Amino acid sequence: MIELYRDLIIDHGVNPRNKYILQCFTHSAKGFNHFCGDNFILYLNIIDDIICDISFEGQGCSISMASASLMTLSLKNKSVEYAFKMFDYMRDVIKGNIKQDSQFYDINVLSNVKNFPSRVKCATLIWHTLNDALLYKGKS
Amino acid sequence: MSVDIVKSVRDCFPIFKNKINGKSLSYLDNAAITQVPDVMISSLDNFYRNINANVHRGAYSLSELATEKYEGTRIKISKYIGASDPSECIFVKGTTEGINLVSNSYLRPRLMPGDEVLISYMEHHSNIVPWYLLCKELKAKLKVIPILQSGELDYSVIPSLLTSRTKLFAITHISNSLGTVNDLKYLINISHSKNIPILIDGAQSLSNGFINVKELDCDFYTLSSHKMFGPNGLGVLYVKKKILEKMVPYQGGGDMIKQVSFSNITWNDCPYKFEAGTPSIANVVAFGETIDFLKNLDLKSLFLYKKELFDYACSELLKIPGVKFIGSPKHRAEILSFILEGIHPHDVGTIANHYGVAVRTGHHCSMPVMDFFGVSSTVRMSLSIYNTEEDISKLVYSINKAKKVFF
Numbered sequence: 227m228i229e230l231y232r233d234l235i236i237d238h239g240v241n242p243r244n245k246y247i248l249q250c251f252t253h254s255a256k257g258f259n260h261f262c263g264d265n266f267i268l269y270l271n272i273i274d275d276i277i278c279d280i281s282f283e284g285q286g287c288s289i290s291m292a293s294a295s296l297m298t299l300s301l302k303n304k305s306v307e308y309a310f311k312m313f314d315y316m317r318d319v320i321k322g323n324i325k326q327d328s329q330f331y332d333i334n335v336l337s338n339v340k341n342f343p344s345r346v347k348c349a350t351l352i353w354h355t356l357n358d359a360l361l362y363k364g365k366s
Numbered sequence: 367m368s369v370d371i372v373k374s375v376r377d378c379f380p381i382f383k384n385k386i387n388g389k390s391l392s393y394l395d396n397a398a399i400t401q402v403p404d405v406m407i408s409s410l411d412n413f414y415r416n417i418n419a420n421v422h423r424g425a426y427s428l429s430e431l432a433t434e435k436y437e438g439t440r441i442k443i444s445k446y447i448g449a450s451d452p453s454e455c456i457f458v459k460g461t462t463e464g465i466n467l468v469s470n471s472y473l474r475p476r477l478m479p480g481d482e483v484l485i486s487y488m489e490h491h492s493n494i495v496p497w498y499l500l501c502k503e504l505k506a507k508l509k510v511i512p513i514l515q516s517g518e519l520d521y522s523v524i525p526s527l528l529t530s531r532t533k534l535f536a537i538t539h540i541s542n543s544l545g546t547v548n549d550l551k552y553l554i555n556i557s558h559s560k561n562i563p564i565l566i567d568g569a570q571s572l573s574n575g576f577i578n579v580k581e582l583d584c585d586f587y588t589l590s591s592h593k594m595f596g597p598n599g600l601g602v603l604y605v606k607k608k609i610l611e612k613m614v615p616y617q618g619g620g621d622m623i624k625q626v627s628f629s630n631i632t633w634n635d636c637p638y639k640f641e642a643g644t645p646s647i648a649n650v651v652a653f654g655e656t657i658d659f660l661k662n663l664d665l666k667s668l669f670l671y672k673k674e675l676f677d678y679a680c681s682e683l684l685k686i687p688g689v690k691f692i693g694s695p696k697h698r699a700e701i702l703s704f705i706l707e708g709i710h711p712h713d714v715g716t717i718a719n720h721y722g723v724a725v726r727t728g729h730h731c732s733m734p735v736m737d738f739f740g741v742s743s744t745v746r747m748s749l750s751i752y753n754t755e756e757d758i759s760k761l762v763y764s765i766n767k768a769k770k771v772f773f
Binding site: 228262277286288344 | 728734
């Protein structure tokens, strides 16, 4: 079958983790893909520059859903600095601009999307939403 | 219709000789763009090799030939859609530009604060946004005819939505997302009974049937060449002559003027007044060839064949557990939006593509329709005269494969 739909993508695409509204959060942003209508809301609870909790809500295809699910797992209890680094890495590796870094093996599966140009935006949507939340959407 | 005739029509379209992902192409996105026949491509090639010159200028043979061919297409399309006179047909970039032209050249000088423009819930964004922009700027109201669960207009409220303040009624002939065919005769009659001019968005019309603008008596009608087997980036706006003459220019530039000084400008005659700058000459000429091609086909039988193929496709799709159709209009073109329970349309689209099947997935530039049915996107299958039962079988096969991936 198509290399895009690896088991991990199907697993997270069909049964996404951390898909709920976070009751207590410090940062949040909406992500919308105007090409297809996929939309997400990302919630982050950041204390002393550490992402103590992270969740999302919304609807989308298996790729955008899996990307969001895998992102929440990879960023929980990590620093904001690490999250920015991951945003840069994921944006570039999904577009095929850089090679995979083996230390991120758990989410590198998303980089297969680079061979499906019309689906790149599905995989990057939640990462742009993350960047937006961290830069501009802190609760005052 | 015999399989041989459909095959001979399909053979006129060279794209079907190509492989997609190693599979033969099953192209089911005809509502977005139709494929083009060899004669259209040869015409483009011939134009650039042997004719390439600007129109309405130059006293040399090539320019005269280009002008003759360019204006020849105007005559052909005016006859094809039943206009009274070729000068009622303006070449534009497509349906979208046609609507924007009406918005700016006709409605803008006439729309006052508090006036109304009536559209419907099933419009393509191109028949929403230009009116939204103008209404917002001039403090007018954009009113919207609701739709029903069947995907049809709620005809019962139309008389009350056309008021003494309505300055234009703009509505689609065929919904690009639901396939609904609207009752143009009724819509035009009711609009005219209240002295309100009406614009018909005909983007989906001519790949699904025939149109006669004079018989319909609509005031504005706009179409896109790329949805009727012609080149892309080209369309036609038909405007009834007595209205056209009262319209102001939309864009300024060469060819749309008679005399220019810094204190006074005299506009060119219609339709040239609305065709500023060098037009898309090669495309217009190739569009003329496309019309000749269509006239040589037995389109009546081919449209009937398409309808039968559509009924077959619907019955096959309904056999798949989890497939749900969006809308069920009584009168419909061969356009179907559907969803598959538990699988997002984009995933269906990617998997279908793997098997050489091209279907549209997304909101189809009709977000209000998606909102109405409570979905963010659908899979859309839209048929044309060159589609076959094999295309349908491949679509069904790929949907079943998608189910195996996800369940």
